[in-house]
Amino acid sequence: MRIAINTGGGDAPGLNAAIRAATLAALKRGWEVLGIKNGYGSIYTDEPFITLDEQAVQGITLQGGTILGTANRGNPFEMPYEKEDGEWGTKDVSDQLVNTFKEHEVDALIAIGGDGSMNIASKLIKKGLDIVGVPKTIDNDIYGCDVTLGFDTAISIATEAIDRITTTAESHHRLMVVEVMGRYAGWIALYSGIAASADVVLIPEIPFSYDSIVEKIKEREAKGRHYTMIVVAEGAKEQDGELVTKGKTVGQEVQLGGIADRVANKLSERTGKESRSVVLGHLQRGGSPSTYDRLISLRFGAAAIRCVQEHDFNKLVVLQDNQLKRIPITSIAEKMKSVSLESDTVQTARDIGICLGD
Ligand SMILES: Nc1ncnc2c1ncn2[C@@H]1O[C@H](COP(=O)(O)OP(=O)(O)O)[C@@H](O)[C@H]1O
Ligand SMILES: O=P(O)(O)OC[C@H]1O[C@](O)(COP(=O)(O)O)[C@@H](O)[C@@H]1O
């Protein structure tokens, strides 16, 4: 058996642990393991694959990033390229990718990635590739999956950052607005916001009104609490408002960001209080994975190899109700997992007095 492994989309802590577990579990079965560099990037070069042996994955469980490199601009069905007139367009190079797999007699692909990667995988399955998916993203937004690798580390970093920013808010009697990642889902904002005792948490699933936040600030002032901590997801928006974005490059998803600044300015105007905004950005994705992420990544990586061994292809290994399960990749393509407004976590936030902006 010859398998190939790739990592796609944004990097996340735990990717290397998943690569290591998949590689070691495959080598243990006497299989050959190839790595694809930079998403699917190396496929179109003279060296489409590298060899992954024991030495290549030695000591990488605790390393951030991905030893394979990754890409969030390089969908084989919409590959960006520069036209003769200097404009950028996209073209479908998926046949080239499939042919390279066939030429090199690759039996199965372990695709480690998020929703974007699974959408690609789903289309490659329809072109005849045998794929097993491993769910990765700090955003925790993959449908059918209780938790994705990278999420735990991201919320730990965000929680610590919000804790630290709270001391400045309190000392300076300021409004501090902290922007966290998560694209169109509020998992990072909600979990880190609750854990760090934020006063206001704004998530994409609950469009917010400034009136509601101002009321919360005034309530706190009346109690002698002259500072307010506000956590805002990058994808949060005002009721009847628009997403705040930084534009879009051809072949890449729209870049979100800037909502914290907008909220901070507006709240200063409305309350007369001094405010500051902080964007946590890629801090949330970098560095060594938490213990939880190391373990879940190792479990996902090894489970993917058991899938291959059983020829149970075209599945995504997932955690549901604390058990590893397998779900069809095609069943989750084009879907996303949002925060449920009925969840006990949202109820907890409300019960302990966190304003959710509604
Ligand atoms: N292996 C890959 N190689 C190149 N581009 C990829 C790969 N996997 C995903 N992408 C692209 O990255 C973009 C961003 O997707 P994103 O949501 O960040 O990825 P993911 O959800 O897989 O983490 C998508 O447009 C997707 O087409
Ligand atoms: O690093 P980039 O390209 O700016 O991407 C930022 C996006 O990637 C993420 O960090 C992670 O998303 P994916 O795991 O789906 O790639 C999002 O939270 C964020 O919106």
Ligand SMILES: [Mg+2]
């Ligand atoms: Mg994604």
